Amino acid sequence: MMLWFVLPVIAIASFLLTWVLRRYALARSLIDVPNARSSHTAPTPRGGGVAIVLCFFAAVAASFSLEILPLNQVAALLGSGALVAILGFLDDHGHIAARWRLLGHFIAALWALYWIGGLAPLSMFGVNLELGIFGYVVAAFFLVWMLNLYNFMDGIDGIASVEAITACVSAALLGWLHSDSNIVGPLLLASAVLGFLCWNYPPAKIFMGDAGSGFLGITLGIFALQSAWISSDLFFAWLILLGVFIVDATVTLIRRLLRGEKLYEAHRSHAYQFASRHYKQHSPVTLTVGVVNLLWLLPMAFLVVHGILEGVVGVLIAYVPLLMLALRFRAGLTESTH
Template sequence: MLIHFLFVFIISLLLTRLIRYYAVARNVLDIPNQRSSHSTPTARGGGLAIVLVFYSACVYLFLTAQISSAWFYSFSATLLVAVIGFCDDHTPIASRWRFLTHLCSAFLALYFFNGLPLLLIPEPFASLLGSSTLIMGWLSYIPLVIALVWILNLFNFMDGTDGIAASEAVFVSAALAAYLLNIDTSLFMVSISLTAAALGFLIWNWPKASIFMGDVGSGFLGLVLGILILLASQQLAVLLYCGLILFGLFIVDASYTLLVRIKTGQKWYSAHCSHTYQRVAKLHGHLTVLKMCWAINLLWLLPISWLVFLHPTAALLGIFIAYLPLFAIAHHFKAGQAASTHEI
């Protein structure tokens, strides 16, 4: 396991550097504008290293019979998102085509591993329904496709400052791997493969970043992490709620910001820099944002997810407790409000 992790990490590290050379040579650069959190042109598209290395690891695990064909085909479906993201990094693609690709990729991934046939019902709803589980079947597909597409896009939204998206991928996948170690060895290997691939890229993306992830990596990572959480919940139902807690930093910031923009009549679908992390980055810099994110993840969200893991019936209470201060932080920094209407 350790050799596998180190090998994936080293290949990701080296490949990210090669992609940076390619991006600079082909002028695939992120040019600063009024919405940017950086001040100098920077290579982008480094997330391609994560895609190639993680998928290669999946191919290896499949060929050595460490993961099932269903799981392999599901992760293969995520390549659709990576491909359209790669194209968009080079030449802008209409949002309708990106959205259609996201829907198709999410549906195919769910189809191959049969969605979420069984859902754990925590208290107090379990008492009201008279059952702690709910059989979903095909009924799970519509909400799960919507959820996966949202996670995919929120990961894209949150990839706006040095190291934040790669750090989140490392944190969530590593935490899931820790839960899965004694539950499912196959999914554990997939999780540590993603951790190693994202960590190799993070070395180059750490403030001050020498390369950005780009759409090729951000959308792919969001979808893969969503699939990992669903697959983990197939092995142990409570891991769905643990995963939602681990992902809380991104879910709350992106969701709160979007809701505020809709409520205040802004063009919510247009590019902006009003997320909580972007506001903090403007005031205190990229490294401070990254330190705060790691502190929240390790000292707040991880312990709560562990308590929920130990006490599954308290899952909804755990999510509420985990998310509440994150909403308070977003409110404090006036996330989502137009720049002309707020003062921090």
């Protein structure tokens, strides 16, 4: 019951800290200036995602001290999240070569997997798939991809925040309906992001920055892997709930790879970026992501968690319209392509 009193406190703290960080960014000239590959049109402070990180860390540490969260979950979240956030913070303030960022990302992933216990055996069509040591490799690439795709998808006002909030609240609801477990972490993160969203909603007064987007990506990935140890269906539910970001980023990545483009170079060829230019504003796209998550992906995840749909089947059905939307809005194509 105390959790429901704590959540508003986290959101308020995040809101106030974001205000402080905005003033800091303005004073230090940490500004994203629009260029030909930007989706925004006005110079905007960046680095506000640090508020999410610090408020979430404080909440997780307090939960551990109150014996609400176990050591392995806390160590995985704080250790990997801190490394990714620090790398992002340094990159926001200067530049870190892509190879060193990627190395740091894999170290963070392996740290988390050490505490999680790797990839849990996944039940598919009545068969338990145990990957053993290879499961660590698969899970490490999953976490690094989640981290980077979240960074890629944080390109218009509010979209990364809305994705995190709706996915976390939906996962907490499903976890509660399933076993009343594994809901605390997602709710703490949703509250921290909510305070930041008040400043980031279109038109954004501050951007999340790499410190925030990368942190959100790996944290959501850790939540998904942690849930797999409770139930394979909960893991597949997380894949469904994060489907908008996974599908758009993956289709865009594949098409850019096929053209031989450098993946670390800035671009604006994601479906959501094409959509924001089509509608000439960010809010319709950001709101649509939230609506899709709640009215399509949450019901599909519910069917999986309650055994009405097989996990893999649920993911495929959930992703089909997302894939159609990604292709409709030309995910991964060049801007000159019609």
